[in-house]
Amino acid sequence: MTPRQWIRTGLRATVSSFFAAGLATLNAPVLALWLVGLVLSPVPVLGTDLLAVTTTVVRWRADLERRLAARAGVMIRRPYPPEPDRADLGTRRWLRWIITDPATWRDMAWLLPGGLIGAALGAIAVAIPLYGLVGTVLLPLWLFLGDVWFGYALFWPTANVGEAWLALPQGLVILVAGLIVAPLLRATDVRFARLFLAPTEAAELRLRVAHLTTTRADAIDAQAAELRRIERDLHDGAQARMVSVGMTIGLAERLVHRDPVAALKLLAEARASSTAALVELRHLVRGIHPPVLAERGLEGAVRALALSLPVRAEVTSNLPGRLDTPLESAVYFAVAEALANMGRHSRARSAWVTIRLWEGVLVVRVGDDGVGGADPARGTGLAGIERRLNAFDGTMAVSSPRGGPTVVTMELPCALSSPKT
């Protein structure tokens, strides 16, 4: 780590510690609120509604903690199972769903100890660098005012200007120590939160089933839509043209003895039609499974793609062989979509693609030097990539701050199908 990155990490941990500590103080009131809601829940009509509100507040607080943890580099997945059918907020069925869910009780169990630890660690993480900072600014203040009236660190109280000078190195040492310690404190806090807020093994399995069900449905939908598109393209395109070719040749057949010149003209027309049909078929095939992908595999096909971009694009890869065909195709189209998105929005002047296979995980990153600001929640391009990858248990992350650069990272579990020949 360069000193710059190191300082940035420390500062970021300090700032998020500050927020985490602030939020931690909310834990006790939130818990109290929920308990009140629980106690009042037997009250007809009003009770369940109250519990609905308080539970939403608890989950909002827990989700906030999960988001903060993600920023600190610890992934905590949401453990809540999907709502059962006809379980609208506040109904009896909904109440049963909430009460029987272990994740609800684990959230409650976390609130108090999590709040205490979060507040304490956060306060320490903020206090040390702050004290260091005070030390570094005290000296100029003392020199300016010409009066030493206060102590700092080892010298308490500070007796003279000589000792006052020592506030500077001491302050710097404490500041540096604080910046080193802050990320560690932050990590400890989120690890503790993970103990409670992450799904249990059973919940994990339930979530996985739910995830598989949606992605399977998505995959089937996507496949059906794709087949429909191919059918329509063939029907309106190449097929129609071949019909016209057949008709033209038939006409030429009848004319060939009576009017050879007209027959020749018709035959030329038929040839032009067949060429047009071939062009359409070629475009269609490229959309289904690009020939260069079949011939060269992912790396070669992405290189071919990069060559056709208007901007310079660099492709690096460490793939030792061919991937499974469906996976290869999904990743290819995802990269193609990412690059097309870049071409449409980023105003980039250069781009790069890296393909890395490491311990059974395929990591593909597509980056550019454009204006950034890409958001997968808006627009269909990036969301489409995500759906495509989900069918293979893949994930996609987009980093695109305003002003750029944009990096799209895709990760998929994968195995090689054949070693490179």
Next chain:
Amino acid sequence: MRVVIAEDLTLLRDGLTRLLEAFGFEVVEAVDNGPALLPALLGHRPDVAIIDVRLPPTHTDEGLKAAIAARAAIPGLPVLVLSQHVEPLYAHELLTDSYGGIGYLLKERVSDVEEFVQAVERVAAGGTAFDPEVVTKLLARREPLAVLTPRERDVLGHIAEGRSNAAIASRLFITEKVVSKYINNIFSKLGMPPSEDNNRRVLAVLMYLDG
């Protein structure tokens, strides 16, 4: 003129053979798979080889690989590569040696028989024949081409496809003198060394486009 053909689809292989024989070529061997191709090329040393990119057994790019390998063994061995689709990437690989005698066409160009035979003859004579679609893709990639006028871009496209001054003149309905004036303009605008030799000129243009 002795020809080796490599094509796995029987219909196309026989059609090509018949077509070329009708125009006075001698087809010395027509292979239908990748492994047999390289020995055939090296054994016969044909005047020109017509090769499909995708061949059995793996149906990937063994035709292209064999063509490149054969040209590594016999520099300048005339090869005309045919494919159902064209990729600038493959054109790039075929162009890495600076010998002439290279062609890369879509299979459907065969249907224009006379033009196809001309392309075969041009490649056999050490010239080049690149598909208009490859050329279009290559032209689209190069930004400096913006300095050219639309007419100059047309001429540049024809040069890249492998046409001579005379052929370009008849296509664009202008005189050869005007064509060579255009060509001089293009070469000076793009900062390429002027060249009278037709084949060298084509290669220079293709390499420039491939940049």
